[in-house]
Amino acid sequence: MHIARYAALALLLTLSACASQVDAGVVRDGGAPGFWWGLWHGFVFPFAWVGSLFSDDIAVYAVPNSGGWYDFGFFLGITVLGGGSVFGSKKRR
Template sequence: MLKKHFYITACLLLLLSACAPAQDVNECVNATPYNFLGGLWHGVIAPISFVISLFKEEVAIYAVNNTGGWYDFGFLIGAGVFLGGGSRAAKKRK
């Protein structure tokens, strides 16, 4: 029953996110792009940034102006470290 509610909630959030306003990328770009360490930091603070972004439009979770793959890799590691990195799924169930 819990899985059913999770999937319904996820679908509703996906539908609602389609209504989000788009912002021109040129407005987000500044002189220095974020690199691996910036991605790592943004991954660690992603849950906090998400909650703040619900109330403030100027806050985003992911930096548009980044160096590409290295930023993405850092973001993924940072988010994984904060969210447990899948270690909970690897535990044996009793």
């Protein structure tokens, strides 16, 4: 049973190694959204996602962006500001 879990984990890790970001999606100039815009977009993600279901003009992720710093801000916005860490830290009764 444990061997199947380890095999599935190894398969997922192998597949995730194939993931990459398209170079056209990363812009190095000063006008591309960076960390602070990523933080904001992560925070408003639930509202933007609902809006994107009804309108093609609403996106939940900015492309192009500045790359890793935008992604880091987006992650923090979703997990910290969006309540992800709050729900995970509550004690279960």
